[in-house]
Amino acid sequence: MPNPPDPSGPSEVSDRSDPPGASRPMTFLFAIDNLRHGGAQKVLCAIIARLDRRKVTPILWRLGGGSDIEKWFTDLGVEIIGYPPWQMWSGLGPARMFARLLRQRPALIQTFLFHADVAGRVMGRLAGAPVVLSSARATNVDKARWQLWLDRLTAPLADQIIAVSSATRDFAVAHEGARPDRTVVIRNGIDVEAWTPGAGRAETRAELGFTGADFVVGTIGRMTRQKGHGVMLEAARLVAARDPHVKWFIAGYGPLEAELRAQIAKAGLGGVVHMLGYRKDVARLLAAMDLFALPSLWEGMPNALLEAMAMGLPAAATAVDGNLELVENGVTGLLTPPSDASAMAQAVERLAADRRLAQDMGRQARARVEREFRLSQTVEAYIALYERLLTEKLGRPVQGLAERTTTHG
Numbered sequence: 166m167p168n169p170p171d172p173s174g175p176s177e178v179s180d181r182s183d184p185p186g187a188s189r190p191m192t193f194l195f196a197i198d199n200l201r202h203g204g205a206q207k208v209l210c211a212i213i214a215r216l217d218r219r220k221v222t223p224i225l226w227r228l229g230g231g232s233d234i235e236k237w238f239t240d241l242g243v244e245i246i247g248y249p250p251w252q253m254w255s256g257l258g259p260a261r262m263f264a265r266l267l268r269q270r271p272a273l274i275q276t277f278l279f280h281a282d283v284a285g286r287v288m289g290r291l292a293g294a295p296v297v298l299s300s301a302r303a304t305n306v307d308k309a310r311w312q313l314w315l316d317r318l319t320a321p322l323a324d325q326i327i328a329v330s331s332a333t334r335d336f337a338v339a340h341e342g343a344r345p346d347r348t349v350v351i352r353n354g355i356d357v358e359a360w361t362p363g364a365g366r367a368e369t370r371a372e373l374g375f376t377g378a379d380f381v382v383g384t385i386g387r388m389t390r391q392k393g394h395g396v397m398l399e400a401a402r403l404v405a406a407r408d409p410h411v412k413w414f415i416a417g418y419g420p421l422e423a424e425l426r427a428q429i430a431k432a433g434l435g436g437v438v439h440m441l442g443y444r445k446d447v448a449r450l451l452a453a454m455d456l457f458a459l460p461s462l463w464e465g466m467p468n469a470l471l472e473a474m475a476m477g478l479p480a481a482a483t484a485v486d487g488n489l490e491l492v493e494n495g496v497t498g499l500l501t502p503p504s505d506a507s508a509m510a511q512a513v514e515r516l517a518a519d520r521r522l523a524q525d526m527g528r529q530a531r532a533r534v535e536r537e538f539r540l541s542q543t544v545e546a547y548i549a550l551y552e553r554l555l556t557e558k559l560g561r562p563v564q565g566l567a568e569r570t571t572t573h574g
Contacts, residue, residue, distance in 0.1 A: 192221075192223075192269050193216070193271060193272065194224050194266065194269075195277070196277070197276070199232075200238070204302070204465070205300070207468060208543060209225075210241070211544050215568055216566060224244050225238055226247075228281055228284065229280070246265075262288065266288055270294075273551060274298070275299075277300045278300065282300055285299065296324050296555055297323050297324050298550075300326065301336070302465045303463065304485075313340060316342050320342035325347050326344075326349075327348075327547075329350070329352060330487035351547060353543060355540050357475050362527070363476075366452040366453055373441075373453060381453060382401075382412070382456045383414045383416065385469050386459075386467075387417050390421065390462065392461055394425050394460070395424075396503075396509065397460045401432075401437060404514055411513060412438075414439040426440060454478055457473035458509070460482070465486065471534060474497065474538075475530075477527040479530060480498030481498060481513055483500070484500040491533075497530035499515065
């Protein structure tokens with residue numbers, strides 16, 4: 166794991182007095198709430214990896230905590246700016262960042278997640294950045310009123326807000342102050358070639374205690390209200406009474422972990438549902454499944470579901486937001502109403518009873534990701550947007566920001 170940023174503050178680079186687009190590379194500042202494992206962090210890393218360093222110098226501002234994925238960015242030679250928590254809450258950290266923006270004059274600022282969105286919109290405009298981009302990563306129905314107020318106040322400062330799904334775009338326009346003419350959809354994508362269906366399946370199933378006769382349903386993600394794990398556990402209770410060969414597991418961690426463990430114990434599901442905790446071997450866990458469950462109450466464009474589809478898994482997912490744009494009901498999986506444990510139980514039982522159908526849906530899911538949700542397509546769309554907006558703002562053609570190399574996706 167890389168060394169954390171120096172708590173005394175980031176090292177400064179030489180000031181850039183050249184106007185954006187001069188002979189030196191343009192500076193792009195990317196700001197994100199944290200560098201923990203998540204879809205936004207994966208997309209950001211892929212974008213930075215593709216930028217041509219002869220034309221762009223990327224800098225990354227991490228407002229909150231980090232994790233082992235910081236190494237993804239340091240391996241790319243990206244400077245990560247991080248201030249101690251007390252400096253962020255006192256306002257000293259944002260003040261230091263703003264002073265830096267005034268010196269370096271970035272041509273483009275792009276932000277990911279709520280706190281970075283608000284701070285980046287305001288500071289980007291005050292610092293005179295030609296292009297300020299912001300994000301809408303989910304239909305955030307759980308946002309507090311003060312958060313929605315800040316969104317509505319600052320959203321007009323962005324040149325474009327990038328939504329990950331059509332449903333997320335509609336929510337941002339209706340509730341978060343996004344302007345329809347300044348909001349664009351760029352869907353998440355994944356590196357399809359990095360996911361090999363069935364790789365390590367027998368070994369992982371044996372390690373987890375599953376037999377060849379078991380139909381294994383799993384989910385991977387943070388244990389929060391959004392993800393609807395409690396609904397899945399109620400579905401598991403209903404299925405267990407009728408089909409003892411259906412087994413379940415949950416991988417991840419989060420604030421609801423103790424509550425979910427208590428629900429498992431109360432329902433007598435200890436031998437049916439396995440709680441695996443935080444795991445890094447996501448591909449191995451997916452390979453062990455026969456069906457991926459995603460009982461979310463709301464979503465954006467879930468990377469976990471994309472990864473499961475790339476591994477050739479059908480999905481039993483709720484009919485919400487980005488799930489609707491990923492799962493073709495009856496073709497690549499089955500969609501159920503949110504918070505409906507009975508409907509999810511019926512979907513699981515249908516596929517457990519017809520494993521050939523489940524396998525065919527999984528093959529269709531993999532094919533759909535290969536066609537429509539490649540990471541290279543996502544990154545190309547971001548960089549095309551950068552080039553278009555910079556051309557408009559700087560009054561001269563800006564092209565070729567991406568390295569001309571063959572990339573997976």
